[in-house]
Amino acid sequence: MRIEEDVKLGFKDVLIRPKRSTLKSRSQVDLTRNFTFKNSGKVWTGIPLIASNMDTVGTFRMVRVLSSFHVLTAVHKYYSYTHWKNFVCSISETLLKYVVVSTGMSENDFIKLKKIFSLSSKLQYICIDVANGYTEQFVAFLKRVREYFSDKIICAGNVVTGEMVEELILSGADIVKVGIGSGSVCTTRVKTAIGYPQLSAIIECSDAAHGLGGQIISDGGCIVSGDIAKAFGGGSDFVMLGGMLAGHDECEGQIIEENHKQYMIFYGMSSKSAMDRYIGGVARYKAAEGKSVKLLFRGTVDKTIRDILGGLRSTCTYVGASSLKELTKRTTFIKVTEQENQVFN
Numbered sequence: 001m002r003i004e005e006d007v008k009l010g011f012k013d014v015l016i017r018p019k020r021s022t023l024k025s026r027s028q029v030d031l032t033r034n035f036t037f038k039n040s041g042k043v044w045t046g047i048p049l050i051a052s053n054m055d056t057v058g059t060f061r062m063v064r065v066l067s068s069f070h071v072l073t074a075v076h077k078y079y080s081y082t083h084w085k086n087f088v089c090s091i092s093e094t095l096l097k098y099v100v101v102s103t104g105m106s107e108n109d110f111i112k113l114k115k116i117f118s119l120s121s122k123l124q125y126i127c128i129d130v131a132n133g134y135t136e137q138f139v140a141f142l143k144r145v146r147e148y149f150s151d152k153i154i155c156a157g158n159v160v161t162g163e164m165v166e167e168l169i170l171s172g173a174d175i176v177k178v179g180i181g182s183g184s185v186c187t188t189r190v191k192t193a194i195g196y197p198q199l200s201a202i203i204e205c206s207d208a209a210h211g212l213g214g215q216i217i218s219d220g221g222c223i224v225s226g227d228i229a230k231a232f233g234g235g236s237d238f239v240m241l242g243g244m245l246a247g248h249d250e251c252e253g254q255i256i257e258e259n260h261k262q263y264m265i266f267y268g269m270s271s272k273s274a275m276d277r278y279i280g281g282v283a284r285y286k287a288a289e290g291k292s293v294k295l296l297f298r299g300t301v302d303k304t305i306r307d308i309l310g311g312l313r314s315t316c317t318y319v320g321a322s323s324l325k326e327l328t329k330r331t332t333f334i335k336v337t338e339q340e341n342q343v344f345n
């Protein structure tokens with residue numbers, strides 16, 4: 001039996017040290033990034049935040065709002081081909097660069113993926129998403145998708161360790177999705193004991209990816225915009241958000257009313273609620289690895305995304321980074337035992 005002695009860090013364990021800065025205003029900070037991807041050779045410019053491909057967050061309505069901020073939406077895999085067809089016909093082609101098409105790894109998923117991509121050559125992102133990105137079957141599926149979609153940007157995950165990031169990049173992924181057990185409605189760590197504190201996963205996996213010319217997405221665990229800044233500061237190229245974008249108008253969650261207040265139901269994609277909805281319940285050999293929560297309804301996502309982008313610009317000014325790209329280089333984390341002052345919470 002082996003124990004790794006160095007303590008792995010989550011967002012709650014650090015803060016970022018301020019640095020001298022020549023920036024005069026937050027408006028001078030550019031959050032746009034330009035990437036040229038390793039395997040597809042594709043170029044993409046935008047703000048590297050992604051709405052998670054959960055069925056209540058990665059919706060077509062979310063695309064319409066977030067694309068106006070140049071932010072990506074990973075559209076969930078439960079829309080039918082007909083839904084996709086209607087959507088692609090109804091949206092300006094230029095906005096399709098902010099759309100990520102999610103897929104599982106069954107034969108039917110592959111067939112549907114090919115049909116969706118035949119709708120428009122402007123669709124360019126594929127996200128092959130599984131809870132456990134460590135299986136041989138997953139790597140084989142990734143290779144197959146890369147062979148067929150040689151010029152599309154492929155994201156694949158989830159994993160949390162450098163050696164698997166390398167394997168996925170060498171098997172055709174442009175971007176590796178990093179995070180196991182960190183999500184807001186995830187119960188994997190309690191059910192299975194598997195997981196990796198998100199900040200350390202980012203630091204280790206981005207190092208592995210960048211060494212090969214690949215990129216990573218930090219997926220899960222951001223609760224406030226400061227966490228997003230820590231994810232970018234730690235080396236993440238993209239950050240995926242579920243809970244922070246849940247509970248809005250653009251989400252397709254069930255709304256309930258209690259004591260004159262409106263709530264929206266938000267659940268994990270491996271929760272009983274999701275399995276009941278999509279695969280007819282939890283199979284006898286499985287346990288649910290997600291939970292269902294009730295969020296205070298928050299109105300349109302427009303305000304939330306502005307708040308997040310404002311927070312990120314402010315982080316950049318505190319460390320003297322004139323662009324998001326510089327944030328990693330200018331980040332020094334300090335380990336802490338306190339975060340915000342909670343006296344009035």
Ligand code: 5GP
Nearest residue numbers: 052183184186220221242243268269270290
């Ligand atoms: P959040 O931003 O809410 O903290 O995390 C979102 C991420 O949690 C998703 O993008 C996905 O990777 C992960 N996730 C979503 N649903 C589940 C679930 O039911 N179980 C687990 N283990 N992870 C989930």
